[in-house]
Amino acid sequence: RKEVEQDPGPFNVPEGATVAFNCTYSNSASQSFFWYRQDCRKEPKLLMSVYSSGNEDGRFTAQLNRASQYISLLIRDSKLSDSATYLCVVEGTGANNLFFGTGTRLTVIP
Amino acid sequence: EAQVTQNPRYLITVTGKKLTVTCSQNMNHEYMSWYRQDPGLGLRQIYYSMNVEVTDKGDVPEGYKVSRKEKRNFPLILESPSPNQTSLYFCASSLGPRHYEQYFGPGTRLTVT
Numbered sequence: 001r002k003e004v005e006q007d008p009g010p011f012n013v014p015e016g017a018t019v020a021f022n023c024t025y026s027n028s029a030s031q032s033f034f035w036y037r038q039d040c041r042k043e044p045k046l047l048m049s050v051y052s053s054g055n056e057d058g059r060f061t062a063q064l065n066r067a068s069q070y071i072s073l074l075i076r077d078s079k080l081s082d083s084a085t086y087l088c089v090v091e092g093t094g095a096n097n098l099f100f101g102t103g104t105r106l107t108v109i110p
Numbered sequence: 111e112a113q114v115t116q117n118p119r120y121l122i123t124v125t126g127k128k129l130t131v132t133c134s135q136n137m138n139h140e141y142m143s144w145y146r147q148d149p150g151l152g153l154r155q156i157y158y159s160m161n162v163e164v165t166d167k168g169d170v171p172e173g174y175k176v177s178r179k180e181k182r183n184f185p186l187i188l189e190s191p192s193p194n195q196t197s198l199y200f201c202a203s204s205l206g207p208r209h210y211e212q213y214f215g216p217g218t219r220l221t222v223t
Binding site: 004031032034036041042043044045046049087091092097098100101102103 | 145150151152153154155158168169200207208209211212214215216217
């Protein structure tokens with residue numbers, strides 16, 4: 001089983017839509033979770049950390065479900081500029097590793 | 111401006127010709143790492159460094175070397191590149207390995223023929 005699994009998409013949604021991505025992880029001991037955003041041919045950049053109680057940043061909401069070992073990212077009122085690949089990142093089993101999902105590609109259509 | 115820089119950005123080379131990809135950060139971060147990104151496989155860690163003169167293998171270290179002689183620099187060395195090392199490479203730095211934001215360089219696209 002992969003450390004982190006994501007639906008690769010692509011998700012094609014109209015402007016203004018709400019879209020949600022899920023990500024499952026295998027290490028039940030993981031304590032740190034993140035969502036990164038990667039634009040085409042660019043480097044990944046931190047979108048938001050995911051806290052146990054869930055957290056919101058503007059139109060973006062991240063949730064953690066420890067019992068089912070998944071994290072989610074909800075984007076409300078999608079903008080064209082939200083088009084990107086979203087990477088789920090989870091603390092690994094080793095002493096110093098982070099594990100990156102393969103990413104979910106989102107395209108917001110005018 | 112806080113940043114991670116990598117050079118070269120693009121490189122086409124031939125099998126067996128040694129090459130070095132440089133990485134430098136200006137944020138005084140102790141932790142630095144190298145990743146490769148391949149379609150369908152995501153980002154995989156090659157090597158990491160907790161501090162100067164402290165380096166360790168990541169998930170896919172075979173065929174690569176690194177060094178950390180200065181805090182700001184973390185070069186990636188391919189002694190004898192092979193076609194299966196054709197990939198997009200990212201250097202990253204952060205305050206620590208797991209709980210902190212990773213700052214990535216712009217990437218180096220390497221093609222080995």
